[in-house]
Amino acid sequence: MSSSDQKSKPLTLKSVSKILGVSTATISNAFNRPDQLSAKLRDKILKQCAELGYHGPNLTARSLRKGESGVIGVLLSDPLAYYFTDPVANQFLTGIAEVLEQNHKQLLMLSGAEAEKHNSGIEALPDGFIVYGSQEKNPLFARVMRTNKPIVTVDFDTGDYASINIDNQQAAESAAQYALAQCQKPDIAILGLRLIQSDRVCRITEDELYDEGESVSRRRLTGYMQAIDKKGLKIASDKIWHIPHNTHNNALQAAREALSIHPLPNCIFCMSDVIAGAVLTVAREKNIPVPNDLKVVGFDDIPEASRTNPPLTTVCQKSIEKGRLAASKLVKGELKQKTILTTELIKRGTVENIA
DNA sequence: GTCTTCACGGCTAGGAGACC
DNA sequence: GGTCTCCTAGCCGTGAAGAC
Secondary structure, three states: OOHHHHHHOOOOHHHHHHHHOOOHHHHHHHHHOHHHOOHHHHHHHHHHHHHHOOOOOOHHHHHHHHOOOOEEEEEEOOOHHHHHHOHHHHHHHHHHHHHHHHOOOEEEEEEOOOOOOOOOOHHHOOOEEEEEOOOOOOHHHHHHHHOOOOEEEEOOOOOOOEEEEEOHHHHHHHHHHHHHHOOOOOOEEEEEEOOOOOOOOEEOOHHHOOOOOOOHHHHHHHHHHHHHHHOOOOOOHHHEEEEOOOOHHHHHHHHHHHOOOOOOOOEEEEOOHHHHHHHHHHHHHOOOOOOOOOEEEOOEOOHHHHOOOOOOEEEEOOHHHHHHHHHHHHHHOOOOOEEEEOOEEEOOOOOOOOO
């Protein structure tokens, strides 16, 4: 090998083995399996490698040979940037990251948003996938399934894959029942999240609604509606808002609309704590006292929920635990069980005055 | 006990041969 | 001669098996 070759080509196990006059396996063993060679030879090889500037076997080639990369993919249906701003997704990813770090694995976030336009083949890299949220329309999910690698789904269920869910319908119904029990003459509005196929904040019509299988929020809506129905009440679809993204600005727009109608609602069921937080902001702007003249229920129990004024009554869905459990199932190879996590109604100050 | 040889994995570049 | 298809070698490191 000429000196110019050495400059242009990176050192490999093979080229280093030629220079040192030992086999490729001996150098591999010096780095990764010290018990396979004498301490004396190992020290000599490591020293010579350091002098050459060779710092150990190539990870790409290692994963090629071993058939595993040490990487777990998290398949997401929205653009990646969304998951850095959404507090629920943040908690979920935190739980995953904790378990993967403990098991010396890396995390790769994969967005389906661009998958239709660009077939990068990125799904070939991870050893397994955590699939977060409904992916029925995500072309990348179809490609992930074709890899035949382990999959754990979260917040949706399909086929024989292991899954982690909560009972959204029951949790929403319980929260709504509690709020309605505190309300003398309920006038209800619902601020929903992703109930229909639309990118703008708007009120819904029932024939546009997603199926329950497609949307977590749709199941929460069914829960709220059941509580309303059991109380002998009705809610018109023009008092149900669709919010396309779980952001404060989107939620503010819906909250301002909901608190501008006549008669003013005195009980608002929200499908996330971000939305409920926006309702509290608008209530403050309009000097509507909470909980006396307006009762507000959230969903998720994000950290901010306990810091609002008054603190938010909400459904705790243990997002961190969801992430931990999903990663744990994948790492341990528990790939059949379908798990329903329990939820808890957290009673704070937005439904009744709690000392 | 120590070290080497060799098959293997998925993919690609390049060569060989067939066809129009 | 140009295009297409098929085949092979090479990439790179690991791990089992074999040699000394």
